[in-house]
Amino acid sequence: MGYKNLAECVADLEKHGHLIRIKEEVDPYLEMAAIHLRVYEKQGPALLFEKVKGSKFPAVSNLFGTLERSKFMFRDSLSKVEDLVSLRNDPMKALKNPVKYAGTALTAVTALPLKQSLFKSTFEKTTISSLPQIVNWPMDGGPFITMPQVFTEDIDKPGVMNSNLGMYRIQLAGNDYIADKEIGLHYQIHRGIGVHQTKANAKGEPLKVSIFVGGPPSHPLAAVMPLPEGLSELTFAGALGARRFRYFRDEEGFCISADADFVITGTVYPQENKPEGPFGDHLGYYSLTHPFPLMKVHNVYHKKDAIWSFTVVGRPPQEDTSFGALIHEITGSAIPKEIHGLKEVNAVDAAGVHPLLFAIGSERYTPYLKHRKPQEILTIANHILGKNQLSLAKYLFIAAREDDETLSANNIEGFITHVLERIDLEKDLHFYTNTTIDTLDYSGEGLNAGSKVVFAAAGQKRRDLMRILPKEFSLPKGFDYKIAIPGVLAVTAPGFLSKADALKDIENLKTVLKEFDLFDLPLIVVCDDAQFTAENINNLVWVTFTRSNPASDIDGVNAFTENKHWGCKGPVIIDARKKPHHAPELIKDEAVEKRINRLAEKGGSLFGII
Numbered sequence: 001m002g003y004k005n006l007a008e009c010v011a012d013l014e015k016h017g018h019l020i021r022i023k024e025e026v027d028p029y030l031e032m033a034a035i036h037l038r039v040y041e042k043q044g045p046a047l048l049f050e051k052v053k054g055s056k057f058p059a060v061s062n063l064f065g066t067l068e069r070s071k072f073m074f075r076d077s078l079s080k081v082e083d084l085v086s087l088r089n090d091p092m093k094a095l096k097n098p099v100k101y102a103g104t105a106l107t108a109v110t111a112l113p114l115k116q117s118l119f120k121s122t123f124e125k126t127t128i129s130s131l132p133q134i135v136n137w138p139m140d141g142g143p144f145i146t147m148p149q150v151f152t153e154d155i156d157k158p159g160v161m162n163s164n165l166g167m168y169r170i171q172l173a174g175n176d177y178i179a180d181k182e183i184g185l186h187y188q189i190h191r192g193i194g195v196h197q198t199k200a201n202a203k204g205e206p207l208k209v210s211i212f213v214g215g216p217p218s219h220p221l222a223a224v225m226p227l228p229e230g231l232s233e234l235t236f237a238g239a240l241g242a243r244r245f246r247y248f249r250d251e252e253g254f255c256i257s258a259d260a261d262f263v264i265t266g267t268v269y270p271q272e273n274k275p276e277g278p279f280g281d282h283l284g285y286y287s288l289t290h291p292f293p294l295m296k297v298h299n300v301y302h303k304k305d306a307i308w309s310f311t312v313v314g315r316p317p318q319e320d321t322s323f324g325a326l327i328h329e330i331t332g333s334a335i336p337k338e339i340h341g342l343k344e345v346n347a348v349d350a351a352g353v354h355p356l357l358f359a360i361g362s363e364r365y366t367p368y369l370k371h372r373k374p375q376e377i378l379t380i381a382n383h384i385l386g387k388n389q390l391s392l393a394k395y396l397f398i399a400a401r402e403d404d405e406t407l408s409a410n411n412i413e414g415f416i417t418h419v420l421e422r423i424d425l426e427k428d429l430h431f432y433t434n435t436t437i438d439t440l441d442y443s444g445e446g447l448n449a450g451s452k453v454v455f456a457a458a459g460q461k462r463r464d465l466m467r468i469l470p471k472e473f474s475l476p477k478g479f480d481y482k483i484a485i486p487g488v489l490a491v492t493a494p495g496f497l498s499k500a501d502a503l504k505d506i507e508n509l510k511t512v513l514k515e516f517d518l519f520d521l522p523l524i525v526v527c528d529d530a531q532f533t534a535e536n537i538n539n540l541v542w543v544t545f546t547r548s549n550p551a552s553d554i555d556g557v558n559a560f561t562e563n564k565h566w567g568c569k570g571p572v573i574i575d576a577r578k579k580p581h582h583a584p585e586l587i588k589d590e591a592v593e594k595r596i597n598r599l600a601e602k603g604g605s606l607f608g609i610i
Contacts, residue, residue: 003218018045067325070323071329113245124304127180137279149219186287207267275292324349354394357384357396362401377400434451437451441546468483484537519570
């Protein structure tokens with residue numbers, strides 16, 4: 001559907017029963033986020049908040065809350081864009097099937113950005129403090145923009161076709177920011193905007209930044225898409241939205257998205273940082289306060305009928321989960337096409353995305369089943385861990401397609417089971433130490449610092465995974481336990497007080513475990529609450545992989561090091577207890593939860609929905 005703006009999208013969704021209006025006045029401090037979370041949990045509609053306390057602007061959220069709704073918004077253009085992305089990854093398709101792909105090149109050309117100055121008169125000016133000051137979690141450092149489109153250009157090659165449109169969080173107020181004059185940008189230096197800033201810094205010049213909020217839904221989606229090299233986000237936004245990305249320049253030379261609801265312009269000067277955060281993030285914890293680039297605000301523009309767009313970030317699944325599902329629909333096999341031998345890959349959303357990656361690859365070096373072992377898939381694993389966002393993976397489980405043609409990387413329990421049935425614990429764990437991990441992951445002991453591990457499995461089944469523990473099995477006082485899934489035991493251990501005490505706990509546990517035959521129990525997860533961890537597969541992967549740093553938190557029964565390679569003869573033990581250096585997890589405010597119940601009462605806007 002070629003929406004001209006966000007208001008047109010909202011009207012279309014409402015007409016077809018995909019959106020409801022919240023007519024009561026709602027506080028942007030915690031209440032709006034709590035309402036959003038409650039509705040998302042019920043897989044409910046998009047929400048239009050008509051009365052935002054402290055702001056004249058209405059706000060919309062949960063637009064992408066379900067894959068069904070996302071596909072509905074792009075119902076007229078989705079198939080053409082899938083062909084466009086596919087063609088960029090495999091141009092030979094156009095030669096092999098010219099009839100099918102005849103319109104694809106036309107789609108790309110007609111989606112090129114369009115410069116139009118006619119829209120200048122449609123914008124008015126406001127201030128940062130007049131915008132909806134939405135705070136999602138109790139410990140957040142202030143209000144944030146959670147659905148921004150951050151536009152920058154290459155200072156060496158200016159112009160919109162050499163631009164980057166990315167989604168990086170923006171702190172509007174709080175901390176040491178001067179009200180209405182300064183805001184904070186949070187992004188990683190290797191991202192598109194980081195490359196642009198590095199070039200500007202080298203020249204000693206400020207980087208011009210334009211932040212768009214709202215506009216057609218194709219614009220925020222373009223900002224998060226992992227596009228093939230050479231395919232511009234602005235062109236993609238035009239193709240997906242069936243409407244060219246319209247822009248103009250203001251008097252100071254900043255790029256203004258003509259269809260955006262809000263535009264904030266400003267400059268980032270070399271080496272000017274201020275503390276940003278904390279912020280409740282997608283791993284289910286707070287990202288803490290750290291120095292990040294400071295943006296000096298020049299202007300804040302808005303349309304006359306502007307609608308503020310936002311989402312809530314927290315422990316998966318959340319709205320960004322649906323974003324990811326839509327991205328997968330569009331890109332399909334794009335990543336596997338870029339890595340030879342890779343058949344399928346899945347950044348596991350339930351584990352916070354980057355902490356855990358599943359991959360399936362070819363294993364053709366040892367063609368006979370009885371001799372197959374991880375070889376080619378280790379080469380593929382190295383390639384994966386050096387590829388764009390995939391390089392942020394901390395745990396990589398990789399299996400051979402030849403062992404089971406029906407194996408799916410999207411079946412969490414099934415994939416873990418497949419790997420654990422086949423893995424040789426003495427040979428098939430491969431560590432990368434003293435390396436970088438996701439900025440938002442605090443399982444290491446420094447910002448961006450941690451380790452990685454590959455669990456590789458190829459060949460015949462080695463074991464039938466244990467479902468019931470031996471009758472004589474027991475653990476020392478202070479340890480409780482429960483089978484989470486076949487082959488995985490969750491063990492409650494004393495709280496993690498210090499590294500020395502933790503090592504003693506693990507050594508005590510290993511001493512007892514040596515007394516039992518646990519070949520069919522390859523993985524033990526030491527945690528703070530075995531009942532919670534084993535309750536469901538989402539809890540298991542979230543606790544295990546967000547609360548552990550492989551090099552420091554993996555041990556094993558009868559562990560050894562040979563020729564610099566670590567292995568173990570008994571179960572692998574992952575210490576997934578909360579550590580003193582970890583960030584706090586996200587906990588809802590109970591008073592706020594009670595307050596929003598008023599909307600669920602008869603006559604309330606959410607009656608029958610939450």
